[in-house]
Amino acid sequence: MEYILKNGIVYDPTHNVAGDKKDVMIKDGKIVDNVSSDAKVLDVTDKLVMAAGVDVHAHIAGPKLCLGRLYRPEDSRAGLVAKTDITRAETGFSIPSCSATGYRYSRMGYGTVTEAAVPPLEAKHTHEEIMAIPNIDVSPLALFGNNWFVLQFVKANDLEGLAAFVAAWLKLSKCYGMKVVNPCGSEAWGWGMNVHGIDDPAPHWDVTGREVVRALTQVNEMLGLPHSMHVHPNDLGHPGNYPTTIGTLDAVKDIKKNPNVIRDQTIHCTHLQFHCYGGTSWRDAKSGAAPVADYINKNKHVTCDVGQVTFDETTTMTADAPMEYDLYKLSGLKWANKDIELETAAGLIPIIYSPKAPVNALQWAIGLELFLMINDPWQVVLTTDSPNAGPFIRYPRIMSWLMSSDRRTEMLENEVHKWATKRTDLASLDRVYDWNDIATVTRSAPAKILGLEQRGHLGVGANADVAVYDIEPENFDATKASNASVIEDVMGRAAYTIKDGEIVVKDGKIVKVVPSRHMWTNVTGFEEQEKKVLEDIMPMFNRYYTIKFENYKVFDHYIDPAIEFKIDAGK
Amino acid sequence: MKTITLTLKKFSSIALEFEELIPDTIYNWSKEDFENYQVPVGNSKFPLTNYFDIEVEGDAEGPEDVKMILDGDMSRVKYIGYRMTAGEIIVNGDADLQAGAEMIGGSLKINGNAESYVGREMRGGSIEVMGNVREYCGTSYIGEWRGMSGGIIKVHGNAGKQLADCMSGGEIYIGGSCDILAGIHMTKGYIEIGGDVTRWPGGQMKNGAIVIKGKLSSLLEGFENEGIFVDPDIEGKQLTGKYIKYKGDIGVNGKGSLWLNAEKNRNLL
Numbered sequence: 069m070e071y072i073l074k075n076g077i078v079y080d081p082t083h084n085v086a087g088d089k090k091d092v093m094i095k096d097g098k099i100v101d102n103v104s105s106d107a108k109v110l111d112v113t114d115k116l117v118m119a120a121g122v123d124v125h126a127h128i129a130g131p132k133l134c135l136g137r138l139y140r141p142e143d144s145r146a147g148l149v150a151k152t153d154i155t156r157a158e159t160g161f162s163i164p165s166c167s168a169t170g171y172r173y174s175r176m177g178y179g180t181v182t183e184a185a186v187p188p189l190e191a192k193h194t195h196e197e198i199m200a201i202p203n204i205d206v207s208p209l210a211l212f213g214n215n216w217f218v219l220q221f222v223k224a225n226d227l228e229g230l231a232a233f234v235a236a237w238l239k240l241s242k243c244y245g246m247k248v249v250n251p252c253g254s255e256a257w258g259w260g261m262n263v264h265g266i267d268d269p270a271p272h273w274d275v276t277g278r279e280v281v282r283a284l285t286q287v288n289e290m291l292g293l294p295h296s297m298h299v300h301p302n303d304l305g306h307p308g309n310y311p312t313t314i315g316t317l318d319a320v321k322d323i324k325k326n327p328n329v330i331r332d333q334t335i336h337c338t339h340l341q342f343h344c345y346g347g348t349s350w351r352d353a354k355s356g357a358a359p360v361a362d363y364i365n366k367n368k369h370v371t372c373d374v375g376q377v378t379f380d381e382t383t384t385m386t387a388d389a390p391m392e393y394d395l396y397k398l399s400g401l402k403w404a405n406k407d408i409e410l411e412t413a414a415g416l417i418p419i420i421y422s423p424k425a426p427v428n429a430l431q432w433a434i435g436l437e438l439f440l441m442i443n444d445p446w447q448v449v450l451t452t453d454s455p456n457a458g459p460f461i462r463y464p465r466i467m468s469w470l471m472s473s474d475r476r477t478e479m480l481e482n483e484v485h486k487w488a489t490k491r492t493d494l495a496s497l498d499r500v501y502d503w504n505d506i507a508t509v510t511r512s513a514p515a516k517i518l519g520l521e522q523r524g525h526l527g528v529g530a531n532a533d534v535a536v537y538d539i540e541p542e543n544f545d546a547t548k549a550s551n552a553s554v555i556e557d558v559m560g561r562a563a564y565t566i567k568d569g570e571i572v573v574k575d576g577k578i579v580k581v582v583p584s585r586h587m588w589t590n591v592t593g594f595e596e597q598e599k600k601v602l603e604d605i606m607p608m609f610n611r612y613y614t615i616k617f618e619n620y621k622v623f624d625h626y627i628d629p630a631i632e633f634k635i636d637a638g639k
Numbered sequence: 640m641k642t643i644t645l646t647l648k649k650f651s652s653i654a655l656e657f658e659e660l661i662p663d664t665i666y667n668w669s670k671e672d673f674e675n676y677q678v679p680v681g682n683s684k685f686p687l688t689n690y691f692d693i694e695v696e697g698d699a700e701g702p703e704d705v706k707m708i709l710d711g712d713m714s715r716v717k718y719i720g721y722r723m724t725a726g727e728i729i730v731n732g733d734a735d736l737q738a739g740a741e742m743i744g745g746s747l748k749i750n751g752n753a754e755s756y757v758g759r760e761m762r763g764g765s766i767e768v769m770g771n772v773r774e775y776c777g778t779s780y781i782g783e784w785r786g787m788s789g790g791i792i793k794v795h796g797n798a799g800k801q802l803a804d805c806m807s808g809g810e811i812y813i814g815g816s817c818d819i820l821a822g823i824h825m826t827k828g829y830i831e832i833g834g835d836v837t838r839w840p841g842g843q844m845k846n847g848a849i850v851i852k853g854k855l856s857s858l859l860e861g862f863e864n865e866g867i868f869v870d871p872d873i874e875g876k877q878l879t880g881k882y883i884k885y886k887g888d889i890g891v892n893g894k895g896s897l898w899l900n901a902e903k904n905r906n907l908l
């Protein structure tokens with residue numbers, strides 16, 4: 069099938085196209101530079117055209133989601149949509165049903181989403197849920213930061229062994245890249261403890277977060293994985309945590325990037341908003357965004373996503389189990405905990421972010437500060453750490469805040485608690501994002517950060533993942549506060565979402581359902597070392613895991629259809 | 640005043656759902672509108688006339704002018720009075736699950752027994768059940784920590800398990816006996832039980848008051864005796880007789896009060 073999207077206003081930051089009126093041509097699922105006369109013409113005259121969105125960090129599939137649905141049946145009541153001839157019924161707001169997750173991303177014009185925390189033990193379950201999510205390709209990241217084998221290799225300073233282990237475990241779990249969550253902290257939680265800062269060792273291991281992050285980052289670059297180290301640093305959500313954040317980023321500064329990757333960074337710091345708090349307690353908490361943004365502005369080895377608070381009743385779920393327990397003690401609502409044997413632990417609580425609550429207002433303002441203080445939009449990505457700071461369906465609302473300082477002022481003056489004004493610099497930031505910046509932080513930058521060459525842009529050869537929005541950028545003043553609701557509405561229901569050359573959304577409605585592909589990284593060139601490492605660790609595996617190694621692996625039928633990223637680590 | 644009478648002519652063993660048939664939506668419906676209406680039954684919809692004879696008399700300006708009478712065995716009709724804000728519904732028979740759930744105003748009277756979830760998450764209005772109710776009367780939705788917040792539920796018969804779970808306001812009166820965990824997780828509101836109670840009223844209650852006029856078989860450990868009071872005034876309600884007062888649930892630092900009739904619970908004196 070061939071399409072030509074005619075006369076759209078195109079934003080493609082990767083190719084420095086910023087609001088040019090031009091045609092986008094599609095053939096056989098790819099962007100091309102000419103099509104035959106049989107091509108179907110889609111008239112998108114003067115409408116906003118971008119590559120389909122790419123989400124660098126969300127929690128959409130896996131055991132945490134399932135636990136969340138079991139534990140929060142009341143959340144299923146929100147977001148009810150009846151089935152249609154094409155779609156299944158939707159339920160849920162912060163933890164939507166699998167199919168609803170796909171439809172909602174698709175309606176916003178997104179085409180690729182990263183599932184940010186997959187414990188390899190539960191990777192099968194994660195891939196099962198991805199099979200049930202339609203219309204978005206999913207790049208799952210496996211958790212390594214509290215894995216006993218990783219701690220063992222780090223302790224022995226055996227990077228070669230660790231690299232082979234990572235290569236083997238990505239194959240076993242069919243994951244795309246590496247994620248670290250509160251390194252050593254979630255392991256400490258097994259003893260009812262946490263670690264504080266990056267130099268506080270895990271009990272009984274004598275290994276610190278700094279050592280884990282450094283070793284895994286070195287391995288990441290040694291193997292040349294498409295995505296960099298993806299870190300959720302220690303001390304999430306604790307006042308006074310920003311030095312830990314900067315310390316974590318600085319700990320890998322000297323590590324050289326693999327020359328074969330398209331990304332620029334060696335470390336991606338996720339949901340940075342939760343890691344930028346100053347003060348010493350919630351009594352005197354204040355923003356720590358300025359020093360962190362300053363560090364990022366000066367250091368190109370770092371990228372981040374924000375984890376913007378959206379003032380919703382949502383669900384927090386993370387492999388940072390000790391932090392979830394702290395949060396539960398603060399909120400007094402309900403709490404669920406999940407132990408993942410030798411790998412990690414997870415926690416889950418419902419949370420209500422209220423604009424009138426001082427702490428929530430502060431978090432909201434810090435998130436926006438980061439967006440506005442980090443100068444290069446290629447270093448910052450729009451996320452809500454969905455559903456932790458808010459569900460992903462709020463992305464359009466965040467866009468409206470970024471595009472209008474008047475709207476932000478209106479909120480600071482009338483809607484949010486005064487901590488947002490008094491304890492942050494948000495009120496003094498009048499920078500606004502234009503459509504090019506929005507395209508960067510929602511498409512181009514996340515695709516590049518993830519190392520996805522064929523996504524997030526509209527160059528020839530790219531996947532034909534395209535979003536068209538029913539708005540005329542040339543005749544629309546996005547800086548006006550009163551237009552914020554228009555942006556939210558329009559960006560939430562794409563006029564067209566095209567996935568691999570097929571129209572899946574038209575006028576905000578799902579018109580076609582296609583299976584999501586499982587993206588995974590196949591590291592080659594380490595086969596001998598992998599074999600040896602597996603032999604070495606097998607006694608410990610057999611002793612401590614509750615399942616047999618033969619049942620641990622994700623078999624190929626769990627990842628159909630798949631996209632395999634073959635990496636020659638020997639290069 | 641508009642009187643709408645639905646008389647059951649065919650009983651369906653698969654439940655009918657009445658969430659759309661509340662005064663708020665039907666106050667301006669004519670007889671023809673009812674005859675054209677398709678009622679949800681299981682996973683499909685069928686004409687209301689398959690199941691009911693319909694009579695409509697008078698006119699209504701708004702839902703407050705509506706009186707709905709449901710005659711017959713409604714034990715397979717769910718969601719009667721769901722989210723109603725005004726008007727009156729009378730059920731001359733039993734009612735199925737979720738009668739008066741999420742009710743905001745108006746009145747619902749059931750001249751028979753009702754199934755579980757009567758007045759779930761009720762915010763206002765009144766419900767009167769002449770017979771018994773089953774489990775979870777006046778509670779929250781499953782998983783939800785915010786339950787009934789207003790209105791009055793009166794049950795002349797007995798109540799089942801977990802009465803008023805997570806209650807945060809309003810009043811509940813049970814004439815008969817009550818099963819386990821009445822007022823569990825409650826944070827505010829008033830519960831009065833005329834008969835005996837099996838076990839564990841007020842588990843993890845933070846505040847509010849529970850009065851038990853009959854015998855309690857088993858009290859939770861988290862309740863501290865605060866002495867005996869004669870003719871106590873509890874949240875503006877004047878009771879007569881001697882009551883033993885407990886404070887709890889201390890397990891959650893609760894400041895709720897549990898009042899037990901001293902005569903019936905002499906073993907606790």
